[in-house]
């Protein structure tokens with residue numbers, strides 16, 4: 001349970017509703033409410049964090065009630081496209097706007113890009129110059145992070161110090177590098193605010209109107225502000241038989257819908273383990289029709305603000321051909337996919353004989369009872385296998401109805417990263433993730449502060465570093481590094497496959513006082529500047545679990 005005593009509470013944005021809440025519920029409840037405010041969740045699903053009651057005075061409805069009015073079973077619809085053509089110079093626009101969206105027949109108030117609960121998909125190719133105009137029609141400041149993309153952290157590229165105040169337009173200039181691997185990426189808000197409605201320590205908000213809010217990343221992603229980026233086409237890296245197969249984008253997002261049918265802060269208040277409705281492409285339990293024996297590429301992205309997915313395709317398997325946009329060095333066939341918030345997989349799946357089956361997320365816990373978050377087993381999408389000859393690359397037919405075993409693909413795939421395990425190490429660093437079981441989330445004992453660098457020493461372009469990530473807390477923390485992926489060498493001492501690259505890795509919780517441990521290696525290439533890293537449970541990020549390394553050119557002193 002949450003302990004309020006001794007917790008360092010920050011100033012809280014005083015909305016009139018919050019003030020009313022203060023009067024009604026009294027100081028004691030208020031403390032427990034605020035403890036639940038940041039998205040930190042030291043409790044199980046049935047835990048006592050009543051963050052929503054701090055604002056609305058009403059508990060978040062059950063999943064069944066939240067889903068009431070939604071009609072399952074409609075055909076899966078791809079997210080809208082921001083562009084289809086990929087000219088050398090591309091100009092596109094995203095407008096953030098609060099809007100009522102339809103979730104499988106239920107009207108829900110959300111924050112959207114261009115009016116869509118799942119932001120429109122941006123297609124880019126290496127060498128392209130992209131001009132992206134972000135127009136902010138929200139009441140809160142917002143900005144963009146291009147998660148997984150190898151872009152400069154400076155200027156008008158992947159610079160999260162930028163901020164579009166209400167009514168403003170920010171123009172991003174993205175030079176997609178020649179070495180950007182084909183695969184699945186995503187974009188989302190990365191506004192540097194705390195849940196207190198103020199800028200992060202050390203950050204200067206520019207020219208904010210007097211009434212502007214600063215809601216933070218958690219509430220904005222939770223309200224809908226995320227979408228997919230597809231670089232090139234990962235099918236082109238597959239053996240010829242698979243280059244013409246059908247591809248689908250599956251954007252996984254959940255919605256925590258208030259009693260007033262809103263997911264917008266402060267009505268829709270977020271809490272990772274509270275009841276939620278799991279959606280695929282913003283649809284409730286849609287149906288995907290596939291042909292018997294057909295193999296497809298699924299681009300799966302976890303675009304939620306905090307939740308983990310442990311995907312299973314009943315009766316079938318996934319062949320992983322890319323993770324976090326990195327083509328696999330050794331494509332692997334797996335029975336289920338654990339996807340931390342922010343994680344993506346490009347996978348091949350193969351249908352068997354006619355029949356139907358489910359894509360589901362298995363029950364998952366991010367830590368022991370009373371500490372981690374707990375998610376129930378939930379069906380996500382029905383897969384209907386129909387008569388008809390499968391596409392090229394078809395494998396099994398005649399087996400049990402539903403899905404079959406996915407294909408074996410030989411690696412390494414073109415564009416996969418080199419193994420760094422034998423590389424000389426220029427520097428070793430420790431990144432210790434911890435929390436107080438309440439609302440403070442630390443890296444190396446510090447809450448994030450832009451003016452307090454995580455490390456004294458910068459990193460040097462061209463060098464390889466080894467970082468040891470430890471977790472002394474009771475729940476898993478998904479660690480994300482901006483600008484470039486890293487190789488995971490070991491998890492809790494268990495060596496990982498060679499050249500296992502990702503940009504978000506779940507650092508396991510402590511067991512019997514022994515910290516969880518992940519060892520990674522990073523080669524710093526191409527871009528000097530501030531490379532951010534943080535927990536991708538965005539409430540943890542908003543409440544301190546973020547830091548940065550300053551990357552300098554060789555021979556420079558920083």
Ligand SMILES: [Cu+2]
Nearest residue numbers: 477535537540
């Ligand atoms: Cu975390």
